[in-house]
Amino acid sequence: MRIIVCAKHVFDSTEVRFNEDTKELLTVNVPVKISDYDRNALEAAVALKEAGDDVTVEVIMSGGQAALKTLKEAVAMGADKGYLLEGGWETAFDPMLSMRVLARAIEAIGGADLVLCGLVSEDGYNGLTPPAVAELLGVPYLAPVVNLSADDDTVTATMDLGDVLQTVRAPFPCVLGIDSSMNVPRLPTVLQVMKVKSDRVATLSLEDLGLPATALATEFSTVTLDRLESGAAPRKALIIEGSPEEAVPSLVTALEREGVLA
Amino acid sequence: MGSGYAREYLPFMPGWTLWLLYPLFALILAALAWALVRRYSTYRRRAESLRDHLRAVPGSPRRRLRAALADALLQRKVLERRLPAVFHLPIFYGMVLLTIGTTLVFLDEDVVRHLDVGQLMSGWFYVVWEALLDLAGIGLVAGVLIALYRRLVLRPSFLPWRPGTVLILAGLLYAGVTGFLLEGYRIAVHPNDWAAASFVGYAISGLWGGAAGEAGGAVLAYRLLWWSHAAAAFALIAALGLTGLSHILTVPGNVFAQDLRRPRAKLTTPFNLAEVLESEEEVELISGVAATGDLAPAARLGADACVACGRCHAECPAAAAGRLLSPRDLILDVQESVRWGGPVREAAYFEAASWSCTNCYACEEACPARIRHVDYVLDFRRALVDQNRLDEQKLSVLEALDRNLNPYKLPSHERASWLAQVPYAGEILVGETEEPAEWLYWMGCSAGYDSRVADVALATMRLLRAARVSFATLGPAEPCCGEPAKRLGEEGRFQLMAAVNMELIREAGASRVVTHCPHCMHILAQEYGSLGFDIPVLHHTELLAELVRRRRLPVQAGVLDLSAVAYHEPCNLARAGRPAAALEVLASLGQTPPVLPARSGRRTFCCGGGGANMWYTVEPEEQRISAIRLEELAATGATTVATACPFCLPMLNDAAGSREGERLAVRDVAEILAEGLTTDGPGNCTRNPADW
Amino acid sequence: MSPRIVVAGYDARGTGAAAAVAREMADSIGGAVDVVVLVPSAIPGTVEAFVEEAGLAGRAERVVAYELPPGHAYSGVTVADALVDAAAGNDVSAVVLADGPFAREAAARTAVRLDGACASMCSTVEAVAGNLVSVTRPAYGGVALAHLTLKASPAVVVLAPGGASAGTATGGAAPAVERKALTVSEVAGRVTVLDETPVVKTCDLEHAKVVVSVGRGFAKPADLEIIDDLVGLLDAEVGCSRPIAEDFKWLAKEHLVGLTGATVTPDLYLALGISGQVQHLAGIKGAKIVAAVNSDGRSPILKNADYALVGDLYKVVPALTEHLRKRKANGGAGG
Numbered sequence A: 001m002r003i004i005v006c007a008k009h010v011f012d013s014t015e016v017r018f019n020e021d022t023k024e025l026l027t028v029n030v031p032v033k034i035s036d037y038d039r040n041a042l043e044a045a046v047a048l049k050e051a052g053d054d055v056t057v058e059v060i061m062s063g064g065q066a067a068l069k070t071l072k073e074a075v076a077m078g079a080d081k082g083y084l085l086e087g088g089w090e091t092a093f094d095p096m097l098s099m100r101v102l103a104r105a106i107e108a109i110g111g112a113d114l115v116l117c118g119l120v121s122e123d124g125y126n127g128l129t130p131p132a133v134a135e136l137l138g139v140p141y142l143a144p145v146v147n148l149s150a151d152d153d154t155v156t157a158t159m160d161l162g163d164v165l166q167t168v169r170a171p172f173p174c175v176l177g178i179d180s181s182m183n184v185p186r187l188p189t190v191l192q193v194m195k196v197k198s199d200r201v202a203t204l205s206l207e208d209l210g211l212p213a214t215a216l217a218t219e220f221s222t223v224t225l226d227r228l229e230s231g232a233a234p235r236k237a238l239i240i241e242g243s244p245e246e247a248v249p250s251l252v253t254a255l256e257r258e259g260v261l262a
Numbered sequence B: 001m002g003s004g005y006a007r008e009y010l011p012f013m014p015g016w017t018l019w020l021l022y023p024l025f026a027l028i029l030a031a032l033a034w035a036l037v038r039r040y041s042t043y044r045r046r047a048e049s050l051r052d053h054l055r056a057v058p059g060s061p062r063r064r065l066r067a068a069l070a071d072a073l074l075q076r077k078v079l080e081r082r083l084p085a086v087f088h089l090p091i092f093y094g095m096v097l098l099t100i101g102t103t104l105v106f107l108d109e110d111v112v113r114h115l116d117v118g119q120l121m122s123g124w125f126y127v128v129w130e131a132l133l134d135l136a137g138i139g140l141v142a143g144v145l146i147a148l149y150r151r152l153v154l155r156p157s158f159l160p161w162r163p164g165t166v167l168i169l170a171g172l173l174y175a176g177v178t179g180f181l182l183e184g185y186r187i188a189v190h191p192n193d194w195a196a197a198s199f200v201g202y203a204i205s206g207l208w209g210g211a212a213g214e215a216g217g218a219v220l221a222y223r224l225l226w227w228s229h230a231a232a233a234f235a236l237i238a239a240l241g242l243t244g245l246s247h248i249l250t251v252p253g254n255v256f257a258q259d260l261r262r263p264r265a266k267l268t269t270p271f272n273l274a275e276v277l278e279s280e281e282e283v284e285l286i287s288g289v290a291a292t293g294d295l296a297p298a299a300r301l302g303a304d305a306c307v308a309c310g311r312c313h314a315e316c317p318a319a320a321a322g323r324l325l326s327p328r329d330l331i332l333d334v335q336e337s338v339r340w341g342g343p344v345r346e347a348a349y350f351e352a353a354s355w356s357c358t359n360c361y362a363c364e365e366a367c368p369a370r371i372r373h374v375d376y377v378l379d380f381r382r383a384l385v386d387q388n389r390l391d392e393q394k395l396s397v398l399e400a401l402d403r404n405l406n407p408y409k410l411p412s413h414e415r416a417s418w419l420a421q422v423p424y425a426g427e428i429l430v431g432e433t434e435e436p437a438e439w440l441y442w443m444g445c446s447a448g449y450d451s452r453v454a455d456v457a458l459a460t461m462r463l464l465r466a467a468r469v470s471f472a473t474l475g476p477a478e479p480c481c482g483e484p485a486k487r488l489g490e491e492g493r494f495q496l497m498a499a500v501n502m503e504l505i506r507e508a509g510a511s512r513v514v515t516h517c518p519h520c521m522h523i524l525a526q527e528y529g530s531l532g533f534d535i536p537v538l539h540h541t542e543l544l545a546e547l548v549r550r551r552r553l554p555v556q557a558g559v560l561d562l563s564a565v566a567y568h569e570p571c572n573l574a575r576a577g578r579p580a581a582a583l584e585v586l587a588s589l590g591q592t593p594p595v596l597p598a599r600s601g602r603r604t605f606c607c608g609g610g611g612a613n614m615w616y617t618v619e620p621e622e623q624r625i626s627a628i629r630l631e632e633l634a635a636t637g638a639t640t641v642a643t644a645c646p647f648c649l650p651m652l653n654d655a656a657g658s659r660e661g662e663r664l665a666v667r668d669v670a671e672i673l674a675e676g677l678t679t680d681g682p683g684n685c686t687r688n689p690a691d692w
Numbered sequence C: 001m002s003p004r005i006v007v008a009g010y011d012a013r014g015t016g017a018a019a020a021v022a023r024e025m026a027d028s029i030g031g032a033v034d035v036v037v038l039v040p041s042a043i044p045g046t047v048e049a050f051v052e053e054a055g056l057a058g059r060a061e062r063v064v065a066y067e068l069p070p071g072h073a074y075s076g077v078t079v080a081d082a083l084v085d086a087a088a089g090n091d092v093s094a095v096v097l098a099d100g101p102f103a104r105e106a107a108a109r110t111a112v113r114l115d116g117a118c119a120s121m122c123s124t125v126e127a128v129a130g131n132l133v134s135v136t137r138p139a140y141g142g143v144a145l146a147h148l149t150l151k152a153s154p155a156v157v158v159l160a161p162g163g164a165s166a167g168t169a170t171g172g173a174a175p176a177v178e179r180k181a182l183t184v185s186e187v188a189g190r191v192t193v194l195d196e197t198p199v200v201k202t203c204d205l206e207h208a209k210v211v212v213s214v215g216r217g218f219a220k221p222a223d224l225e226i227i228d229d230l231v232g233l234l235d236a237e238v239g240c241s242r243p244i245a246e247d248f249k250w251l252a253k254e255h256l257v258g259l260t261g262a263t264v265t266p267d268l269y270l271a272l273g274i275s276g277q278v279q280h281l282a283g284i285k286g287a288k289i290v291a292a293v294n295s296d297g298r299s300p301i302l303k304n305a306d307y308a309l310v311g312d313l314y315k316v317v318p319a320l321t322e323h324l325r326k327r328k329a330n331g332g333a334g335g
């Protein structure tokens, strides 16, 4: 069985801030990493590899040269090989663009029986790229997967649909969106990352994928980012002073005034 | 015999006795030698032998030998506990003297006599020697009886049931008693003027009375008794190689094999990442012990030296809390696996035990064999990390160190945000001062994110400013020192963090570092120290003590009322080999010194927050360690607990919140001192930060 | 041919919300709204009952009920098949989906097939000149709000989980209902459903009017008991921060509020011992009023709440419970 995991190199979402003055995201000195949910996908892939014979796991990582260390971390989780995608086109908001590049990359390295993706990405949180890849490849998409097993030519997955847990079976090939509750991804140690030899990582240029950079910007781009504003909702931020005995009645009065107490 | 005092040689024994005795003795010695060689051969990991370790261990062999002998001959560790001091000392010295005595007899008769230089066992020396030996025998028998009483009747809970030990004690008792009986027999049959010197034998000779004689059944009984005495002695000699009696050799051996300059709390450094990265050669980096088969020779010797005394178990906070850890059982398990090739234990077998440990070193402090339990725990943890066996709680701490540079999992840009409100912040931030300050004040993550600890930092800064100490802090730019990674067993991650931090500290340009966190202090001083960091690091209590000594702190002696203050000594200070500076400061500024709980000083009991336990929950657990400790502190009658560690503070505070009755206040020494300040430094901020 | 907005949802509630958004868009560009329903749908009953429950009168001009062939179920592929079919031959400027099971798959597949653009988690959606659609959606887990223009057409948008802001239904003409057999693509047939296990929900955070949420300020699981009476008095659902649900597992994951948990839109969100990290705040943007109790005067929740009480929750919660009890005994408001 051949598994490909699509992983995104992102800024750490717990460290990124919004600069009110420049209206930009502050990413200076912000650590970079594998998008959280993609680590769940990697873990799921490695678990399949550990459970079966003759399973290979390959990772495709976006982010360009800056993502090399991130890719090594991904490989150190237990993948056989990692591919670094040439950078410059990455987007948090244009799943249709990401989908084109990823689908081409998957084909360029020979296709897969299973493509595992994180349900969403840490930066964009779209959850659209993996099903779009499935559509372009013409294969089923199963998500959010909370349980997974595979035999020689089919995959069995349990999906958490909110009010129901649905278990389905599908033949290869198939794209899966892995839910973060499916597993606890392992954290490769620094030594394990250091031990990833350079022959286990390769680069894929856009040319290899038959995608000139200019076409990406013109033909395939479907979204423009107009502007950013702070994500924090403006709240009243009133502090009610005093001991609990004094403050509690003031709070209740205020809430009554807002009409939110029945 | 008439010419003076002399010993009778093998009376009542047939002439062939020696012809049987010596070959048997040779056989026993051969068995002992075989057992010892066999034992030594277990101190080996693949190609690495104990000898390789001994060649590499730092420190002069002479000093190490002296330390080993001092432990053995002065029974230093034994004497730390009252009851063992009473029985182990006489047993040990009794056996040493009796062994020498017996050896001398045989040497005298079968060697010295043939050299024609006179005899050793004669004259006054002989008489005094006999008296001494009887004293030794009394000591042995009495000691063994007490030991047996303790083992069989008192049965302290920390002492494991070991039939072998009872058998050895019985053997010692038998050898001792039969020795006296034989001596009494000899005196009864051949009384002489100096027999009273062997006062015990003399007394016993009366018991034999008419039963003893020169011939007949009585002699047969004597001979049987004699041979059984010899057999017991031989059995004990053989036991030296085969049983726990070997501790006579392994314990001093373990002391000899150690780096004596390594402080109690220093953790092992399995590799130096920076050096490895620079070196041309391929180095196999191994971190941790995945199975007892991977244990290094010194660790094997260490475990083999355990005498199952249970002292570590009695002191261990994890064991007291009902966690799945007993340092005694852990070491005995390793011993079992190492000594006679018991089942090889995987690190996973020790998983629950390893995570239960708070790295408080109480076990190491107590251990008479000077075993370094935490080394084993840490090596198992390292293997568990390597095998990706961490649960989500521990993983997320390691991740947070990467992502947020702190184990609180809070954004790095929110670190020490309270500093912005401090009026003099501009004067104390590294990079904003005109010239580098003399001291770098390292605040630690807790001051950055725990508002209670921010108060401690504010109090410390007030004191430093009042004493006009030149200091600066990295403030929001300070990263985690890496302690959680080190203690969770992710050595590589720790060393990466250490490399960055050492550079950061050097760039700050201060000549010394002060911190209110004993954990940071330990990491910076000891662990960075072994990676090449050489800027001295002091705990704030040490600097404060120095300021008090030099009368630079504007606090009047005797102003503080400490009558209801109990001092909880943080493990990391107590066992870092640092003197209790906090006590010195409190004692000199208080009307009275603070009160101390039952376990204090070097024997202090953990708060439960060490060993990265601060960052995960341990299950199962019957009682929280912090609650056990708080109860001890409350038992002093104190209403306030003083401490000097930002982990002890929230741990004990948390326990105080869940305790019935009047809530104990928990405060840092710096906060208590700051209250006694007569003048503040310039522009000091005395407001409680919670008011902002 | 007037531009059309095509709408789909998993259930009546979501479909209604999506249709409301579509109505506004259609009105601004002088277009019409088509709602796609799959039969048998995820909810029982007739199409007419569905139209009624979703409040589609006045919101949609047309409802196309697609009959699923035997052996096929509601899925990302079948919804996409229906949407693409409904769009065929029309000038479709946007497709609007309520979030829910299969919504994002259906959206992505539809966008790929129609060569459009796609966005999810949209809190506002507007049709602008030239067949463009602009949306706002979070970036970096809520750190910022991104204003995007979807320039490829049609724009396929999935609304934010709590629904996007939209005017309430004013009533009006009932839509024409049209029935069609659905031609299902081959991919849908490759997936065989083996088992379905209903999940018993212990809480319904998404629709709660009051949410009382607990965080790491609670020292041990047993302490959560102190909120029981408060929750009863307020008729609230219980939410929590991630450590409570995922690290400590004191509450089931259904109670988790935030980026990885539920997005809530109550009138009152009461945060007890929650510091208010951005990932948590991401889930409570839609709350009308946020009140917080936190012992740390510097905690970020204070800036992100409407009313904050700085104090120990172990003291405040009992006092608040007592006060509300008296208020209730005195007959509610003004007591």
Ligand SMILES: Cc1cc2nc3c(=O)[nH]c(=O)nc-3n(C[C@H](O)[C@H](O)[C@H](O)COP(=O)(O)OP(=O)(O)OC[C@H]3O[C@@H](n4cnc5c(N)ncnc54)[C@H](O)[C@@H]3O)c2cc1C
Binding pocket: A013, A014, A036, A122, B409, C214, C215, C216, C217, C218, C240, C241, C242, C243, C244, C256, C257, C258, C259, C260, C261, C272, C273, C274, C275, C276, C277, C278, C279, C280, C283, C293, C294, C295, C296, C299, C311, C312, C313, C314
């Ligand atoms: C990718 C990603 C996704 C995430 N998704 C989510 C998510 O969906 N939901 C979520 O909640 N988190 C999420 N998080 C985690 C988030 O970053 C925070 O770690 C988490 O929300 C903190 O939970 P908390 O407020 O309970 O704990 P803390 O941050 O520890 O806050 C505890 C608060 O309690 C206060 N307190 C303590 N004692 C008392 C007392 N006695 N009385 C009153 N107050 C007291 C303290 O002052 C403090 O403010 C996510 C993180 C990442 C990286």
Ligand code: SF4
Binding pocket: B312, B315, B316, B317, B318, B319, B325, B326, B327, B356, B357, B358, B359, B360, B361, B362, B363, B364, B373, B374, B606
């Ligand atoms: S270090 Fe402390 S907790 Fe760990 S085994 Fe020793 S005594 Fe027990």
Ligand code: SF4
Binding pocket: B305, B306, B307, B308, B309, B310, B311, B312, B313, B327, B328, B331, B363, B366, B367, B368, B369, B370, B371
């Ligand atoms: S490890 Fe040390 S203290 Fe513990 S039982 Fe063995 S010898 Fe005694």
